[in-house]
Amino acid sequence: MNQLNKNKRRPKIVVIGGGTGLPVILKSLKEKDSDVTAVVTVADDGGSSGALRKSFNAVPPGDLRNVLIALSEIPELQKEIFQYRFKSQDEALSGHTIGNLIIQATSDMKGNIYDAIQLLATMMHVKGHVYPAAEEPLVLHARYMDGTTESGESRIPKSGKMIDYVAVSCAEGRKPVHASRKVISAIMDADMVVLGPGSLFTSILPNLMIPDIGEALMNTEANVVYISNIMTQLGETEGLSDADHLRVLHKHLGGKFVDIAITNIGLVPETYIDEEPNDEYLLQVEHDFKGLQDEVPLIISDNFLELLPRGVYHNGEKVAEEIFRTAFNSQRKVKQFFDNR
Template sequence: MSIVNDTSEISHRRNIVPGPHRDGSRVVERRVVTIGGGTGTFSFLSHMKKYSFNISAIVTMSDSGGSSRRLMDEFRRQVPLGDLRQSLVALARNGALWREVFMHRFEQSEEMDGAEQQRGVSGHSLGNLILKGLQDINNGDLLLAIEDAQELLNTRGRVLPVTLAQTSLCADLEDGTTICGETNIDTRGNDNPNDLSPIKQLRLVPPDAAGCAQSIRAIRRADTIIIGPGDLYTSLLPNLLVHDIARAVRESDAEKVYICNMMTKHGETDGYKASDFVNEIHRYLGGRVDRVIVNNGT
């Protein structure tokens, strides 16, 4: 893992997202759409909510591990809930009791074997279970479940799935092999210190998954669209593999900003410079962003 601080061929300015603007006699909150997922988006949204923005957080729906995986295995046509939960918690107002409830994870019981743990709540995220319960209460409507969760958490902004379709993430490697499953791609470098074959192409299965209509609408109405921060291949690019979403971003008149990673990740972005991250964003977006935020420290 190394620091990404090469800023060659990248322009950057201060004041990336202006504050509220005036529409006639009214002061209107700037409409900001973030696109990402995972812990990078969680940290970013936790800070963004402190400012006067109208936030719509669009999150990836490719999670394939942990509590989300167990719910998908148990319930037919269930989509992953982990990234939605994280973003909801990030936007929760400080002091909200429900924030702590959604963050709670049940301990893994040492007295139970693996099969028994899979059948119980051991290791489950309570927030995922609540989201699943809200979805059931709303007759399977995930968007209504998210709205209910936003009310419980008193969120500063809203969270939207990039797609409502069940999808799987696959990475074709330079050596000709293919890895499927977001978790398998994300963790392949954890226990392998050796050089790994680089990712040549990222794919979504099915490739024609429709973008969530509410997410597309938010992009079209946005003043600023921010991609990142987050793992390039498992948190950011999966959103741009949803063709409706990438098209909406390309066609939007909003200012488009990419927040580049500060570090490379073994097994995904080994040896990447800042320009490599940006080039991959442009390749999968099918267009260019207007501004890039890059760490220029040492």
């Protein structure tokens, strides 16, 4: 594909992941002149999503809900209603958000999660496309470094052991796992595919371990970008540098498929880490520039920090600007240039 021309069309950007980091990037990308598609993990089994999944044998709605809100252009009051969470004393509705209940009800009405999300995306004036990674709930399985195993996205990080490898299976039976409709075509037609930010083993890899998604990432002509996490996570990435995160991704798919790493070099103040109430995060991810050079052809490093009262986040506007600029100005598969020097 020739260099993207601003007068011809908007770059197609596919973002894959889940958790709290993904909506931050999507909300900022929405403001860019790009065609954005979000592919969202369906392996969550905790909190409100886990309870609805168990009760209805359904795809967990929480990550999908947050992505719909991030890309929606409905008024803020309507977003607040959609995101309202019932209090713990509300008995049967304790901990559930209205949005999760609406997604579950729409899925029941339409008969599947894919059609439900497309209907809600239209109702919520979503700018872009939102697809579940798969159309049925998946179970995440982990093998630890000591050879022991565990299953369940919410249980895996609680063992206190280092994770070696993860895989996914269908929640029911031994059916093969397949990507949702339009996910593979979106990846293959994209100008850029973005992974993260998000929990490495429980938000990003559950999507990549769906066989046809992993295969598409290995074969797409789009540049594949990884947004490195800012902080290490308890039960997942203790002691891992930004280069180590990439090594884990490449190990899982059996080859180097990431072309560009976006990594933070801003320093999180120690006082902020000490005072941070979120016990999920530990220390800042170490920046290993030489290690990154061994894994990817192009590294984009800057101070991408945004320190908020509820946690350490990427500055969505700065990251989105880098993604958009790179997608717009670079040819597909930047690594081909490096491979053929």
